[in-house]
Each structure stands twice: as C-alpha cells, then as structure tokens.
Amino acid sequence: MKLNIEGLLVYFPYDYIYPEQYSYMLELKRTLDAKGHGVLEMPSGTGKTISLLSLILAYQKAYPLEITKLIYCSRTVPEIEKVVEELRKLIEFHCKETGEANNFLALALSSRKNLCIHPEVSALRIGKEVDGKCHSLTASYIRAQRLSDPSLPSCRFYEGFDAIGRQVPLPPGVYNLDDLKEFGQKKGWCPYFLARQAILHANIVVYSYHYLLDPKIADLVSKELTKKAVVVFDEAHNIDNVCIDSMSVNITRRTLDRCTSNVETLQTTIQRIKETDAAKLKEEYRRLVEGLKEANVARVTDVYLGNPVLPAEVLQEAVPGSIRTAEHFVGFLKRFLEYLKSRLRVHHVVQESAPQFLKDIFQKVCIDRKPLRFCAERLRSLLRTLEISDLTDFSAITLISNFATLVSTYSQGFTIIIEPFEDRTPSIANPVLHFSCMDPSIAIKPVFERFQSVIITSGTLSPLDIYPKILDFRPVTVASFTMTLARTCLCPLIVGRGNDQVALSSKFETREDFAVIRNYGNLLLEMSGVVPDGIVAFFTSYMYMENIVASWYEQGILENIQRNKLIFIETPDAAETSMALEKYQEACENGRGAILLSVARGKVSEGIDFVHHFGRAVIMFGVPYVYTQSRILKARLEYLRDQFQIRENDFLTFDAMRHAAQCVGRVIRGKTDYGLMIFADKRYARADKRGKLPRWIQEHISDGSLNLTVDETVQMSKHFLRQMAQPFRQEDQLGLSLLTIEQLESEEMLKKISQMAHQA
C-alpha cells in the first residue's frame, strides 16, 4: 500500500499495516527531518524492521541529497539476513508500483569467514584463521613479491577483483551474503572485497554492530562512509555493553607470553631486513618524522569516521624519537611487557586509575606517557614495513599496543583492575589485568558525531531516558510504542507469595531459604500441569540455578515435574545448550511438552525466540541483578554516579529489568502469538521495578495481578490459556490492530494514532 506520512509518499509492501507501525514511521520521519538522533521502543513482532526500511527508503528517494545512505546494524548473521529479505521484498514492491527499474544498491556485509569463496580458505572454520590465510594470499607486498616469483600461491578471486572488479561498480539490486558469493563466483571476483568496496557507494548497508563500534574494525571498514547517512542500531538494548566490550582489554599471562614471542619474531625480522634491505627501514623512519600528517588532513577535512584509539592530539605530532627506529621500538615494547609481567605478579587485588598507572610505569621503567600514546600507530607502521603476512599471530601484541595507547590517552572513563585469582577459585593463581572501559560513550561518540541521524531501537529500551544519559547524546525523539491488540495476548503476572504465604524472592538473604525454594518448585510444578507445550524458566545465575535444581531434586519436585513435561537445562557450554534447545523444540513439537531451565543474560535469553508453542509461558525466578560484587561493575557504578548522576541502585535496577524484559519478551513474537509472563519475585510489584518494564508489558499488568499466590496464578493462567485457544483469525484483527489503507486513512483512526505517539 502507499502511505502518506506527513507529505512523504511511503511504499509499504504489505496490504495491511499495524497502527503502531504508522505511528513509528511518523516519529521516525520527524527525527530524520530534524537531522537528529532518536530512541524508539517498539515491541518485537510488530514489524519494526519493515517500517524502518520503508520509511528511510522513501526518504532517500524523495530527498536524495539529504540522506544518501542507510547503515543498518544488527547483531547476528541470521538477523542480518532477515533484514535483507525484508528489504528485497520492499524494493521489489517499490519497482512494481512505480514501474521504474531499481537503481538502489543494498547489500549485507559480514566477515571473510561468511563471504570467502576460495576453495581452500573457506574450508577453514575459525574466523581468525580465514582472515589470516586470506591476508597471506592477498596482502599488497605478497602480491608484489609474486611479480618476481610467480610460484607463490595466490587467490584468483582477489586477483580478478583487483584487475577488473575495482573499476566496475556492483549493479543495483539487493544482495545478501549468498547473493554476493554467487555474484563473486560468476564473475570470479572476491565477494568480501567487492562488498567492502561496494558499501562506499551502496544506498543501504546491513552489517554487524562491530563494524561501526569496534575501533579496530571500524577503522578498516567504515572509515570512509558518508556523513549524510542514517545509522540504525536494531536490538540496541545492550548497546552500552557492546561499546564497553569493544574498548576494554583483558590481559592474562598467556597474552603476555604470546606477546614475548611476537616481539622476538619482530626482532629477528628487523634483523633480517636490516641486512637485506636497510633502505626500507630508513624510509619508514622518514615517514614517522613527518608524522601522521596524512591521517590528520583526512580528519580535518572530515573524510573519515573518527577512531577512538587514534586520539586527535596524536595526529598533530610526529612520533616521538624514542620509538622511531624499529629496534628502539622493539626495546620499548620489551620493557613495557616486562613491566606488565611484574604487575601481574601481585598477590592481592589492585585497582588504580589510568594516571596512577602512568605514574607507576614512569617510576619503575621510565616509560613516558607520550611514546605510549603512539604505541598502536607505531606498531601498525612497523608491521606494514616488515611485511609480515600472517597478521593473526600478532593479535596479542596489537592488543597490548592498543592498551598502551588507550591508557595514556584517556585519563577518565577507564579503570585498571589487577586480580591475582578468580573469586570462585582463590587457590588457583590466574592473574588478569582488566583494563575496563566504564564509559560507553567513548566508543560510540564518533558515530554520533559523524552521522546525521542515529536511531537506536529495540523491543525493550525502557526506561528510555537512561540511554541518552549513558551514551551521552541528545536525541530529538524519544518514543515508546505499544502493541495494539485485538485480544490481550500477553498476560504478565507477578507472583509474590507461595500458597503458604511465604514471600517469594531471590534476594540475597532468602536465597538459601528452604521455603522459598520449595515454593518456586511448586510454582513450576503447578504451571507444568497447566501450560501446554513449552515453558521457559529463567534464573538469575548459573549458580543459583544449580542450587535450586539440586534442592528440587532432593525434594522430589523434579520427579513430579517430569511426569508433566521433560526438563532441559542450559549450561555455559554452547554445544550442550544447542543440543538441549534442539531436543526441547522436538518435545514441544510432538506434544510431550518441555521445560527449558535457563539463565538470564545467557545465550537463550538474548538470541533465541520462542514462537508460539515453543514458549507458551516464561517464568522469571527472581530479579536478574548483575553480580554486584564484581570489581569492574563497582568501578562502573561509581563512574556512572560521578559522571552522569545515575545512582547505583537506579542503574542496577535498570539493568536487571532490561534483562528481565528481554527474557519475558522471548515468548511474544507477533500478534497471533500468545504467552504468559510470570514474574516470580515479590519485588517486581514495586513501582520502581514495574515502572522500568517496557510500556507494552506494563499496561497489561493490572492491580489485581500484582501479588498473587501460586494457586491464584494457576487459576488465572488456566483461564487465559483457554481464552487464547479460541480460534483467532485475521478478520478479527482487522480494523483494530491491523488496518487496510482505507481504515488507516479514516479520520478516527488517524486521531487515535496521533494520540498513540503523544503518549510516548
């Protein structure tokens, strides 16, 4: 259908539209008009992706000078593929309606591992190996050497791409990863490099977060993307953690050992080159004296996306003399390594700030702040000069040099924690140096600064105001949309008491309480007798789950549950978990029924959807607070309090509730789906917890379902499930939660929709 969104003609490839999609597009358009950033929350299964795509595509068509590119960031490869499929549908529809040939180029980008078509290289399984092997075939100096010695192996796809593909732009169309591979096969061009080249002029790019947020990758891939772009982060409820992870460095003894061997390799290579080709090193020296002018010019003229690992000040200056020659630099690295080793030899926990660390390093081994800052850049230059083909081996030393640069650049926002052992195993020495980023805004800042509009969207972003705070940006629109439903297909219940009136809670004091555990068991047992097919239960941590399950086993509760359903358990082992998941789905499919016991923040809670019968109920045992004794967390909380005036408790609750919402959100994956959401903890009834749930869940929690006993829960669930089992067809939705174009354009509905946006 064709929609008119405040004067913009939007082609929408479906015959029906949800009211909230219309409202979402309205808000999105306003954000784009204002050239600002936005935070938008809309429940999963309401067609967020297609709304986003169709509006932005329409915008691009209508104002080609305002927005030239859409960068759509998603989390996993399957999600990327899904987005591309929606896009394909949209563009086909667009062409059909307008009768024009498509002139849009849209493609997905992923790692070499997913795109390589070289028969030997692509047979490797691990991403790093593929990267390394590819590099050893395609690096520029290898290819230069091949000119003199044609016997060296080569990649014919890369050669093909380099010979012809570089000049020929990818024809317009929609390319997912397989399409790219097929195209590459046909032409004999490397799909990976083709895609990397093509994203520069593509209209729509779909790739993973890391290509924008991780400074190491972003520098390679996304540096030259145009400024007039819209960046969308989908499923962005964890974006702060992604940012933090991409900037944090953990150094163990193993890392240092590998570094040592790296340094030795460097040294021998330098020695060899010195004997054979001393001019090369001189040339490098000369370049370093001139400084990083090139990079500086680029940044000043705003050609590139900023890189947080390459601080602005560094660009102004030349590389300091003490590390300019290769031998000196290697010596410098050695000293630095020795220092780190000595720091790891501690017997008690040390926590210090970056300036403290710098002071200490100066006193002990006389390393200044300035050379440290240039470390990352200097290493990169050295590796380039030495023509070392297999870069994967040097990941350890790259890590250390990045750490050196970061620690000397940012005096705030980072903390250094050295732990001699893990908390759980105090007898085994396993020293780790955590260089932990506490400020997610550092990693994402270049993105906000560079791109015209950044949209952060997810099914669960509540409370909305906290994201702008912790990511340090000023959005022009902040909105939350609810699901309009023809029938109330979700049923959130808060169970606060057992049948014996014992308060249910996972809080620390009552964690070991026998009565609480028994009542939890009772709840699961009763629910297993009422809920058909699949139930997913989430615990706050693996340890807590182990304790409870062991206790249930002793009390015979497990045995009783197994009369109703089979039980599967998520473990930290990925292979085991995927096996359990597979069997779980099989049991749901053939009517045996199953329960999956899993952990909030685990793999299941984030990535797996439990559509329809795979999840008819989800039970959240306790509030999934993060492990509060962790030093990294404590440091971060402190930082948040000092820098952003966010109280520790507020952040912890926010974090717990967003994970709880993620967990329970797994069951509702669309309007025809239905599911129970059971919050089994008294604390959920409190306003501060309840208020932080997404609005689309919150509005279905009635006062009557705040502090239920197990029995009451069972009764309500029974009733709910019966109601939901009644036949439900598309016609029942029409006009209420599903609109045709005529219905949408009626006065009354438009008014209702505009109200929806106001409530946000």
Place this chain on the structure above:
Amino acid sequence: MDEEPERAKRWEGGYERTWEVLKEDEFGSLKATVEEILFQSKRKRALESHGQVRLGMMRHLYVVIDSSRTMEDMDLRPNRLKATLKLMEAFVEEYFDQNPISQVGLITTKNKRAEKLTELAGNPKKHLAALKKARDAACVGEPSLYNSLNLAMQTLKHMPGHTSREIVVIFSSLTTCDPANIYELIKTLKSLKIRVSVIGLSAEVRVCTVLTRETGGTYHVCLDESHFKELLMFHVKPPPANAQSECSLIRMGFPQHTIASMCDQDSKPSFSMSHLDSTSEVGLSLGGYFCPQCHAKHTELPVECKICGLTLVSAPHLARSFHHLFPLEAFRETPLEELPADRFCHACQGKLKDKIVFTCPFCSGVFCTECDLFIHDSLHCCPSCINSQHSN
C-alpha cells in the same frame, strides 16, 4: 437451566470478573475481546455450514476419551471425566437421532495405552451402557494420542469409501506419551482420509493443532461446561463429504416389522440376532424385523444383518439422514429497520427485538436469531416454506 446460578457460585468466579474488567480498556479499539470474537465465530460457523455442500450421510465415528490423570481436575463439574461422560451420553443420543444410519465407537486412553470401550456400532444402547460403566474407572497416567488414533485407524481404514471416517478426540491432558513419531501417523491418517477433530479441555496443544489442520478436522478448546457441550454437539452434524469420496450404490434392506400374535399358528418364538451375544436377557420373542435376504431376525433398526451383512434400515431413518444431502440454505441477514411495520417472527410469533433478523431466500419469511438457529440445527426445513406449500 440450573447451570447459570451454579456458575456464579463457583469460587473461580472472581477471576472471571477480572477478565471482564479488561474489556473496558481506555482505548476504544481494544474493546473486542475474546467473547465477542467467539460470538462472531459462532455465527460464521452457522453460516459456513449452511452453504450448499453435500454432507456425509453415513458416518463412522470413533470418539476417543482421554481418561488420564488430568481428567480428575475439578474445573468442570464435578470433575472433567464425569462431565465428559455425561455430555457424551447426550451426544450419543443426539448423534443417532440426527444420523440414524451412522455408527459410533468409543475408545479410552490412559496409562499410555488405548483401549476400545465399544466397537463401531449403530445401536446407542451399548454405548450408553459402556459410558455408564466408565464412570467408575480410575483416571491414571498419561494418555497416548498415538495409540488411540492407531487403534481407531485400524478399524476405520476398512470402512467403505462412500462413508465418512471420523475421529473425535476429547483431550484433557497437555502431554501425550507416544511409542513412535506421531507425525508419521498423521500422514497415514491423511492418506486414509480420516478426519480427526479435537476438543481440548485445558489449553491449545501444538500437536493437536497440526493433527486437525492436516486431517481437515476442527480444533476447539472449551471454556466451560456449556461451551463444551456446544463444541461436542457441533460434531452431531455431519461434516461436508469429501469431494473425492466414492459414490457407490449400496444394497439396503427395508424389513417390515412383523407383529405376530400368539393365536397365529404359524408363528414360532425365535431368537433375535442381536441377543446372541448378550447373555443377560433371554431373547425368545415372536415379532421382529426379518432380513429380506436371509430372514434373520433383528429386534431393532438400523442394523447390519449378522448373517448376510445387509444394511437394514427403515424408511423414516433414511429420510432423517436425507436432509444432510440437501441442507437448508442460509437465511439472509437483514437489519430490522428495513422491515415493514409487521415485525413478528414467522416461527415463534414473538416480537422481533434484535437488530438483525433473518429472511428465508425463497419465501421471504422473517425469523429471529433463536429461531434461525433452531431451524438450521434441528428442523432442517423452513416452516414458512412448508406452510405456503400446503396452502397452495
């Protein structure tokens, strides 16, 4: 009906009220709740089934009754099993009333096994007796959908192609314990054209959804006793005949009831065939129905002759089943305002109050909602059409 006050007394009543609160949401748009949808679907169902479709006249139906542990649940009064059996009795009677030349059999499943309560037979008495007996049986273990479907299939697959093969499962449990992959069985059922319908007593179970969707049956979950009854009675009406079902001529016997008097010299008391296997009563009698082919005596009709296998029916039986072949067309819905001043229902003579009335497409008789349902569900002919025929 005394069911209504009873329902209000139940302590679960409180929860039902919370549901009603949800109806009055502040968004006007959210008003249509499940109940409204239900009413709509009821109307739809009535409309759909009244299309000019040929319905199966001879039916073979197995009813599978779940007797697992969950049947002891008290959410139907007095418990699920007793409520089910009580409704089943009514069902069996109604079934034979509407489909006199059809057959029914009963299967129960518990403890992972399936067991035949009665074989396929056209005589309600045996079924009723079996149902009465089943009341005292204990509900234990888990049901097995696979075993019970398999058991029913073994008999049904030998039934002739011109008759319908149906299974109705009354399923209370949420799990099933199967010895093999049930999806294979579903494929077989589909290929044998056996239609499986399920009435769930607790909630929607995936495997039943697939089962009914694949075999062309219906799947409903009951809300309470009255809804349960409605769902069960829905199966009294034969389903539309399969388009590919064979048409064949069948031999039928129409035996006359001979009433012999004691004074008649020729008559001798003889055993009736139906009494041969029942040991309880002594079956010597004078009169009965004599098979026109082999002269075996039967006491009741319709029946398949024990000796020569001829189907024995009486003419009225056939006539009763006949309306399934020519179902009454659905009446037109018209708003009340369009009607002239004379606003009375042509059937019950009551004043028309509803906003929508129903008009017969042939004689333009006007009926109220209740009469419309009654005419289509039980009467199967338009009273005002017949009236006008007579007057002509």
